[in-house]
Amino acid sequence: MAIIQSASFDCTKNMHTPLQKISIGNYELPNNALLAPLSGITDKSFRTIAARYGAGMVVSEMIASAALTNGHADMARRLGKPDNLPHMVQLAGCEAKWMAEGARIAEESGADIIDINMGCPSKRVTNGYAGSALMRVPDKAQELIEAVLGATSLPVTLKMRLGWNDELLNAPDIAVAAANAGIKLITIHGRTRQQFYKDHARWHLIKPVVEAVDVPVVANGDIVDLSTAQKALEQSGAAAVMIGRGAQGKPWLVGQVGAALANKPVPATPNFEEIRALVQEHYQLMMEEYGEGLGVRCARKHLGWYFETLAETFVVNEGLRKAVLTEKEASNVPRLIDETFDSVERRAA
Ligand SMILES: Cc1cc2nc3c(=O)[nH]c(=O)nc-3n(C[C@H](O)[C@H](O)[C@H](O)COP(=O)(O)O)c2cc1C
Known part of the structure; x- marks a missing residue:
């Protein structure tokens, strides 16, 4: 993983x-x-x-x-x-x-x-x-x-x-x-x-x-x-x-x-699959909070930042990233997010 x-x-x-x-x-x-x-x-x-x-x-x-x-x-x-x-x-x-x-x-x-x-x-x-x-x-x-x-x-x-x-x-x-x-x-x-x-x-x-x-x-x-x-x-x-x-x-x-x-154990940074699940959950929460029409636009900045975080470790497919961030139909976005996650490649060390 x-x-x-x-x-x-x-x-x-x-x-x-x-x-x-x-x-x-x-x-x-x-x-x-x-x-x-x-x-x-x-x-x-x-x-x-x-x-x-x-x-x-x-x-x-x-x-x-x-x-x-x-x-x-x-x-x-x-x-x-x-x-x-x-x-x-x-x-x-x-x-x-x-x-x-x-x-x-x-x-x-x-x-x-x-x-x-x-x-x-x-x-x-x-x-x-x-x-x-x-x-x-x-x-x-x-x-x-x-x-x-x-x-x-x-x-x-x-x-x-x-x-x-x-x-x-x-x-x-x-x-x-x-x-x-x-x-x-x-x-x-x-x-x-x-x-x-x-x-x-x-x-x-x-x-x-x-x-x-x-x-x-x-x-x-x-x-x-x-x-x-x-x-x-x-x-x-x-x-x-x-x-x-x-x-x-x-x-x-x-x-x-x-x-x-607080000198307490630091919770681990979520792994790749956990971040994928988090991004999907965050998107759904925003659809509930704003409704689909506004929500799909408001979610873009968060999705863009998650991709930036992902890009610290992986090469994120630019075409798919853009497709997620410009998609107008709210119900298509979860599939595009998954496709983007599926397509990442680990950066060379
Ligand atoms: C996009 C944006 C929105 C902000 N909105 C608020 C706000 O609603 N209330 C507030 O007190 N400060 C607001 N701030 C200021 C932040 O709370 C914070 O004081 C500032 O960004 C510096 O902290 P940071 O370097 O950790 O971001 C906003 C800052 C940004 C960049």
Whole structure:
């Protein structure tokens, strides 16, 4: 049976002092590696799979609180509860009343934890003073935080960046005010808003936040394996890591990093047949979540990432790969996936 190599995991190098367990309200996390919220990616299907592979926590895609309140269908879909882990729902918005209402709707729909988005750099989001733009107006940010805390009895967490730009690295100040108000955990993406996704995340700049607050701080940005997770923790002093893009096409990765950080046996990377079964299952979950018409299009990016993972070990037939990623008829895709898997050839060593 073909084995997918996992370059990221040399278990003999894992031994270190395990991290302290962290809790969000009454929920003790099984380990200290979280799956990041990624709009359009970490839907219910993906979160369910990552949770099953041992992620310490998974977070919903960002939900625009005003649109949720107005009954927007895609925002309601984003409230889908994953199996296997508490339901952490992320809200974004620029008005206290919508954030409060969004929190109430999320709680009623079965959320266990609410996360507030203050990190999104998208112009569409920041022009309305939501996402990372809130870091430029700390009073407004605090008003929204307090509105959410006042609207729900659920634990509330916060995700933000280092600041707006290098002249305004105010994450520590915002974190202190948020923690004093009752925020239970803070995630910092180690970039400013002006950086968008450019350059490298600066994990050492997360340290002032860790030193400023008593609540757990999670380091995020460019963590793609155990080695980068350990570096991010060393440089930031954070209590946990959050992994986003590194888990695309590798939903098992977050659980592996979490186990390694806890000095527990690292679950094996799924083998070739297990990945084939996973890809088929993931595709079916997406058909259920989105319906076939939308689902077949939404699934393409995940299928493309799985093929990239496969291509680390095998030569993937380009014609078949393209056929899977352009097929319009949802019911044809599982057969094309199988044909692609059947046709791979192991790369020469
Ligand atoms: C496509 C995409 C969608 C994202 N959506 C969200 C989101 O909905 N909420 C959020 O807080 N951050 C979002 N982010 C930011 C990520 O959660 C994370 O902070 C960032 O990607 C850095 O982590 P990484 O290098 O591990 O991916 C998104 C990032 C990307 C690339």
